[in-house]
Amino acid sequence: MTLIQTASNVQHNLRHLRLFLAVVDTNSVTQASALSHLSQPAVTQALAKIERSLRTTVFTRTPRGLFANAEGKALARRVRRAFDFLDPALAELSPRLKMVATTSQLEALVAVSEAGNFTLAARQLGLAQPTVHRAITQLEDEAGKPLFERTSYGIIASRAALALAQAARLAFTELVQAETDLAEARSEEKGRIVIGAMPLARSFLLPRAIAEFRKTRPKIAIRIVEGPYSDLLSGLRRGEIDFLIGALREPAPIGDVEQRFLFNDTLVVVSGSGHPLAQRQSVTINELAAYPWVVAQHGTPIRQHFDALFDDRPHQPASIVESSSLILMRELLSCTDHLGCISVRQAQAEIARGLLKALPLDLCHTARPIGLTLRVNWAPTSAQEHFISLLDDRSLPEESDH
Known part of the structure; x- marks a missing residue:
């Protein structure tokens, strides 16, 4: 999954969204147009496009000005958060980018930085390769510097390009969330x-x-x-x-x-119901080492506790299957003498149903x-x-x- 594939109706013209915020802040198309150096009809048209794309109104229009309604306030909150992510990364590349960068250019940047290849990025976006290449070139022209290094192994994003791509992802997430907030303001589920x-x-x-x-x-x-x-x-x-x-x-x-x-949560050592240790009243660590095991991968908290059980012991488990799958563990333990080391809460339903047997070993020290x-x-x-x-x-x- 990528954010590009989850774009919402809110994610459109970034300049229109900036104009929307200007009107929210000033309650005036006239003042917003002056601040943005655009004509009043241009601001009015931007607002109309936003409301049309959302199929709702976001302002209450009064003789005293335009005031954001519940949906407008919800949208403004998310749009502000989006620009809070985006604007610092844009400004680091070039002050002009804040006003000229487009959604399609940023989508191209994200796709190319992830794919490391223009052709793969274009396929991900459903666009022609020249279109994606042109979008990146436009960003590079505005930034006054290359955003990617072309190598024989592919395309490598610069540090600034990676920072902007990350900011764009999080900004797009906020705009996707905005649509959910707007639905909530209408008492709808979305x-x-x-x-x-x-x-x-x-x-x-x-x-x-x-x-x-x-x-x-x-x-x-x-x-x-x-x-x-x-x-x-x-x-x-x-x-x-x-x-x-x-x-x-x-x-x-x-x-x-x-x-x-x-x-x-603590860990538990489990076996199949027919295991030689299943009916024992006590077991030792050395006895456990003699059997094959199903345990989590290296680097996980469970595996760290498991390995610690056998620290400084003369005998170490010689046969280990690495898997975090409870189903695989259960089925393997049911037909072999493998043992498993797993979260006690994760295994409690299997233990209650008799599918696994908890061995009598105190592992309270493994609380995590x-x-x-x-x-x-x-x-x-x-x-x-x-x-x-x-x-x-x-x-x-x-x-x-x-």
Whole structure:
């Protein structure tokens, strides 16, 4: 998924959006036209195009001037946030870019910086390759410097180009969010929630939160994105994912995200019901080392705790399958003598149903924080905020064992 593919009706002429803000701030087409050095008819036409594209009005027109209505205020809030991301990056390249850069040029910049190739970028955008090349050339002409280095391996974006592409992604995200806010102002349901989910969240938290959320918001689309933590974090920072759910990192991985604690979780060692250790009253670490294992990949909190179990031990597990899939673990443990190391909450439904057996090993020292990872200063829509409120484990109904 890319932001370009999720463009909203709000994401159109950037100059029109600047004129819209000028009218919001001055309550006057006359003053807005003077500030922007454009004619009053040009400002009026820009406002008409915005309202036509949104199929609604955003101003209340009175003899004293134009005043933003509820939808206009919602739009202005998101447009301001978009330009707060975009304008510093544009100004770093050239002061003129703030007034002349277009949405299509910025979309081309994002696509080329991601693809590293004009042809692939054009295909992603559904445009001809010369059109994309021309958009980049126009930006480079205004900036007075190249934005990409052409090499035999492809096209490499400059630091300033990468910064502008990131700012454009986040600005476009705000404009996509604006459409959801506008619908909310009309008491309508629109938009979607994109969640980066780590294994525990997929099997324990999310099913219950989604079920509860659907009781009051049945039409909001929900997309669950799975993958390695590094990929999910990148998607979050680009604005493609709204928030992550799973094990928190200590310290936070980078300065532009924040972590929000929900609860602590511990690990459990599990086996199939027919495993030689399944009926034992106690087991030792040395006994565990003799069996093959299914464990998470290196670099994950679970794997760090697993490896620590065998630190300074004479015997180490010799056979390991690396996977975060609960289904794979369950099926492999059911037909072999493999053992698994997994979150106790992630496995609790499988244990309750007799599909996995928790071995008698005290792992209370493996407690790890579970929570949300969000972009710093992220402004959720009403629906996103509602969903997040449901992720507090105490607010959800207890899951049945049956």
